[in-house]
Amino acid sequence: MDLNFGINGGISVEAARPVIVDSSTPIGIVVPFGDSDGEFKVFNNADDIKDYLKGLGATEDDLAYKTANAIALQGVHTKIVVKFVAYTQDSDGNDTTKDSVLAGLDVLKTAPQDENILTRPDLIICPEYSYDVDVAAKMDSIASLFKGTAIVDVNAPDEAGANSFVNNFGSRYMLLYNGKSKAEGKLYPTSALIAGHIAYWDAGGDNGFDEFGYARSHSNRIVKGVSGSERIIEYFDGVDCEARRLRQNGVGSIVQDIGWRAYGFETRDIDPIWQSLERVRTFYRWLDAIIKANKWARDRSADQLQYVKQTCIDFFNKLKGAGIALGYEVYLDPNRSDVTAGKFTFVLKTANMPAIRELDFDLVFSDDWNSAFVEWVNSI
Incomplete structure (x- = not known):
């Protein structure tokens, strides 16, 4: 039987979720x-x-x-x-x-x-x-x-x-x-x-x-x-x-x-x-954080994928803005997704900011300035 009297309400979410990378190191x-x-x-x-x-x-x-x-x-x-x-x-x-x-x-x-x-x-x-x-x-x-x-x-x-x-x-x-x-x-x-x-x-x-x-x-x-x-x-x-x-x-x-x-x-x-x-450490932490942030979406309606995608985009925007990621691309892979079966694969393409492992200096002797030196001496 419907309850027709009173005031009813509920809550829901239409938003991307924050991705929080665990920065602790046990x-x-x-x-x-x-x-x-x-x-x-x-x-x-x-x-x-x-x-x-x-x-x-x-x-x-x-x-x-x-x-x-x-x-x-x-x-x-x-x-x-x-x-x-x-x-x-x-x-x-x-x-x-x-x-x-x-x-x-x-x-x-x-x-x-x-x-x-x-x-x-x-x-x-x-x-x-x-x-x-x-x-x-x-x-x-x-x-x-x-x-x-x-x-x-x-x-x-x-x-x-x-x-x-x-x-x-x-x-x-x-x-x-x-x-x-x-x-x-x-x-x-x-x-x-x-x-x-x-x-x-x-x-x-x-x-x-x-x-x-x-x-x-x-x-x-x-x-x-x-x-x-x-x-x-x-x-x-x-x-x-x-x-x-x-x-x-x-x-x-x-x-x-x-x-x-x-x-x-x-x-x-x-x-x-x-x-x-x-x-290695960066990519596994990022992946772990992304998975945790999107666990809520498992077994939910597929239209919620828009928030999953936005969650990933917001995360990589933050990383790029902080100079930790060089860039990124987020997209649903049509070759690894089956809408009927409810199987979806997001590709998260990115690159971390590399460390300087080799820095070379080439110190070259040159006589390019010899004529200028002679001219200077002669002008004294």
């Missing part, structure tokens, strides 16, 4: 501590991890503590998900901690769904233990699932060893960095330093808040607290050197260049387009 860590399987916890910052470990009797020389301190040195405040695993041995006394780390990575993979964590790490590290093909490969697998970045310690004794190790990988989800680094008079895992470094600059770094920090290369920036490296990495401008050769092969280093700076922000993907890590 860090996921699997690290051994103690002789029994440890907790799976989320911390608000690295100082909280240090306090937690001190409460369990950790010393400043424990790998877990040094990992937390390496991140804290960068001055970053971000969520950090940690799975503490046990140092283990088999019956013959052989170190089997690697197995604990691999099992810990399986636990870390559940972070987005674990009711006590509910955080998807963007950066994944297994300090020191990532210098193992099996561990690094599993980190790569989880990073690809999270659309994040696994930062791997390449603790090789020399350049040849580094190249031999990294030639096992060809992923866009990995950032490989050389050796251990000196800080506060101790050797720290470089992966932890670089993870904190990236998270710090994603949030704007020394420049304050930057909502597009994730879209930039963080190479050629000071890595705070670093005062040297375990082994000397040869680096010179303008000539062939170890640091440049390693970077060409997808291995970054912290080098001495007016302070100790990150040098390298490349992946080892077979496609040169995705060897730029800032491009």
